Amino acid sequence: MKLSPRRILMGAAAPVLSIVVAMVVTSIILLIARDPVGDVWAQLLKVPNPRLLIAIGNSAVVLYLSAVAVAIGFRMNLFNIGVDGQYRVAAFAAATFGGQAWLPGWLNIIVSLVVAMGAGALWAGIAGWLKVKRGVSEVISTIMLNAIATYLVAFLLQKVAMSAEGSNVSSTKKLPESSRVPGIPVTIGEQQREIYGLLFLAVLVGFLYWFVLNKTRFGFDLRATGGSETAAVASGVEVKKMVLTSMICSGAVAGLVGMPLLFGQDYAYGSTFQPGLGFAGIAVALLGRNHHLGMAFAALVWGFLDQQSNGLQINAGVSDRLVGVIQGVIVLSVVIAYELVRRANIALEQRNVAAALAAEKAKTQRDAAEVSA
Amino acid sequence: MQMSARVLPHAGLSPTPSKKETTLRQVMKMAVAATAASLALAACSSSGTTTPTATSGSTGGGAAAIKVGMAYDVGGRGDQSFNDAAAAGLDKAAKELGISSKEASAANGEAESAREERLQQLIDAGYTNIVAVGFAYADSVKKVAATNKNVKFALVDSTGAQGANIENITFAEHEGSFLVGAAAALKSKTGKIGFVGGVEMDLIKKFEAGFTAGAKAVNPNIKVSVKYLTQPPDMSGFGSVDKGKLAAEGMYQDGADVVYHAAGGSGGGVFTAAKAAGKWAIGVDSDQAASPSLASVKDVIITSMLKKVDVGVYDFIKSVKDGTFKSGEKVFNLKSNGVGYSTTGGQVDDIKAKLDDLKQQIVDGKITVPTKP
Numbered sequence: 001m002k003l004s005p006r007r008i009l010m011g012a013a014a015p016v017l018s019i020v021v022a023m024v025v026t027s028i029i030l031l032i033a034r035d036p037v038g039d040v041w042a043q044l045l046k047v048p049n050p051r052l053l054i055a056i057g058n059s060a061v062v063l064y065l066s067a068v069a070v071a072i073g074f075r076m077n078l079f080n081i082g083v084d085g086q087y088r089v090a091a092f093a094a095a096t097f098g099g100q101a102w103l104p105g106w107l108n109i110i111v112s113l114v115v116a117m118g119a120g121a122l123w124a125g126i127a128g129w130l131k132v133k134r135g136v137s138e139v140i141s142t143i144m145l146n147a148i149a150t151y152l153v154a155f156l157l158q159k160v161a162m163s164a165e166g167s168n169v170s171s172t173k174k175l176p177e178s179s180r181v182p183g184i185p186v187t188i189g190e191q192q193r194e195i196y197g198l199l200f201l202a203v204l205v206g207f208l209y210w211f212v213l214n215k216t217r218f219g220f221d222l223r224a225t226g227g228s229e230t231a232a233v234a235s236g237v238e239v240k241k242m243v244l245t246s247m248i249c250s251g252a253v254a255g256l257v258g259m260p261l262l263f264g265q266d267y268a269y270g271s272t273f274q275p276g277l278g279f280a281g282i283a284v285a286l287l288g289r290n291h292h293l294g295m296a297f298a299a300l301v302w303g304f305l306d307q308q309s310n311g312l313q314i315n316a317g318v319s320d321r322l323v324g325v326i327q328g329v330i331v332l333s334v335v336i337a338y339e340l341v342r343r344a345n346i347a348l349e350q351r352n353v354a355a356a357l358a359a360e361k362a363k364t365q366r367d368a369a370e371v372s373a
Numbered sequence: 374m375q376m377s378a379r380v381l382p383h384a385g386l387s388p389t390p391s392k393k394e395t396t397l398r399q400v401m402k403m404a405v406a407a408t409a410a411s412l413a414l415a416a417c418s419s420s421g422t423t424t425p426t427a428t429s430g431s432t433g434g435g436a437a438a439i440k441v442g443m444a445y446d447v448g449g450r451g452d453q454s455f456n457d458a459a460a461a462g463l464d465k466a467a468k469e470l471g472i473s474s475k476e477a478s479a480a481n482g483e484a485e486s487a488r489e490e491r492l493q494q495l496i497d498a499g500y501t502n503i504v505a506v507g508f509a510y511a512d513s514v515k516k517v518a519a520t521n522k523n524v525k526f527a528l529v530d531s532t533g534a535q536g537a538n539i540e541n542i543t544f545a546e547h548e549g550s551f552l553v554g555a556a557a558a559l560k561s562k563t564g565k566i567g568f569v570g571g572v573e574m575d576l577i578k579k580f581e582a583g584f585t586a587g588a589k590a591v592n593p594n595i596k597v598s599v600k601y602l603t604q605p606p607d608m609s610g611f612g613s614v615d616k617g618k619l620a621a622e623g624m625y626q627d628g629a630d631v632v633y634h635a636a637g638g639s640g641g642g643v644f645t646a647a648k649a650a651g652k653w654a655i656g657v658d659s660d661q662a663a664s665p666s667l668a669s670v671k672d673v674i675i676t677s678m679l680k681k682v683d684v685g686v687y688d689f690i691k692s693v694k695d696g697t698f699k700s701g702e703k704v705f706n707l708k709s710n711g712v713g714y715s716t717t718g719g720q721v722d723d724i725k726a727k728l729d730d731l732k733q734q735i736v737d738g739k740i741t742v743p744t745k746p
Contacts, residue, residue: 058484154604167533169509169533315498
């Protein structure tokens, strides 16, 4: 694939187009809702203060893990909606295990991470197994498993919960001090804030995602199956095994989603543990187009928008729900823009090919005419 | 894949091609549609009346006007329940004390850092008297209060954060529920009553515990059926009229003739079910029989358990204005008239003497109401 001006133009067209569409549609919605359009953009385009920057970074770490979990499924043509349930089951399992402090310090952290991956993999594996053995669509089974996860975790939490008097929050036993992952201190300007220590975990997962998918036989098989199942079968890929394996991998990564929160912030799993990260992950994976760096960028954008909710309410005086609307508009614009650019690209290629063919045809006719002459 | 298209009717999918193999692009398209739909749903859920968080300012206070920042829980102003009760206290203070205020509410599934950021941004904007509505704010109040020692905080429903600049507004919901439990048992002809809880968590269990204890105090043989609508972290049980209706219908069909709800916005469904079945219901938090939006069902609401969040918020603002702010826990119980029962509609007039006698016994300490079922 060589870089031609056209390729560069086409590559840049989609992101630019999607941003323009998102801005226009959002402004129209704001106008209809009679909200101050200028104030909203002033707030959104303002450089965030250091405190907010770190909060965005922290949100992005968690969202990125979730997006990778979803993307593993996407690359294989599997729609794992169950990341939401998987990360909650996993976070609960890890928090319960880690809270017991059976192991000292860092060992406890590492084993807890393994427990989380195991729990996530197990939960996703159920859906994978059902698909392979019974042909149940993973979309349906993972949605169901999300609901089951909610009830199961709520039930188990009641069994093990310690609730501090008067706090109205029940949670698992707190992790011992020695098994917490210290934040990475970041100084911006005068403020010193901390980013989750498990940032390195997200980076590692991102690297492995890229490496395994693009540099290994397994990754090739996975992408091949995602591209065309029949072609994969023809080239000797065991599709059923691939389905189960990729579902388990997706679940294992999903298991890690809650870990930065658990080890870097909450230190326990309780009724206020952040919900809904699995669904946000789907949006981030779409936005990042399943690309290891694209998703990192998308996670930052998503985190940025999430954290703008307060500013929009307090400084621009618009409803918090507007942020949800903007996020939805962005996902749609990105997808529409890429689709438009893809079609334009195809049309352009077809025209080029047609022109080349026509020239070829004209040439052969001319040759033939010359021969016969 | 065709199956999955059917379970996601809202996703607006074009009919899936009948060829056996779905391409990656189709899965991605479906994912986009589902994501966009879920975001759109999230954006338009919670309350029907989208009240933009405007500055309900007042100019009468002069230069030294008290500036109050309100941080609501999920749902915000307009939730017909808990947040609205807090908002009522703020409105009263705005009218009577001439304060200026700024409001912001939590988004569903937000990060812990977003709560912290909300409090901090309110403070940055100059609103240095903060009301944090809901126990989910405990951790963030703890952090923000420690670094903003000159800012005064009121934390509703939790003693999870304490300090020299924090007032903890808590309620003896179990005591108020005890009285309405007694009222239900006294009114019941079938000897069966019901309790509908919004979300199964410690706070709502306090309501259940008091209700059951009160009912048993007047009729030891009474049967109390209990139903929680959702489990954490699914908080939709506080805002799903359909779920409330379904749960109450089941209880009425089962022979119950009085149902008490502690389910926020879902309570509307309980009243509708009571009306349809020709039975009774008991409201919660505010005097629901007097609520204009419930006028059509007010005749089935025999009483409501009053949890005077508005009084708590108003008192806090007043104490700040008067310079009498006191940190620490402020319990709103039967003794201080912070909880109680309503008499609107006159349906409990015949048993009022009995209820007031029980109330006196609780105030005197002769009856201890349990907080756990």
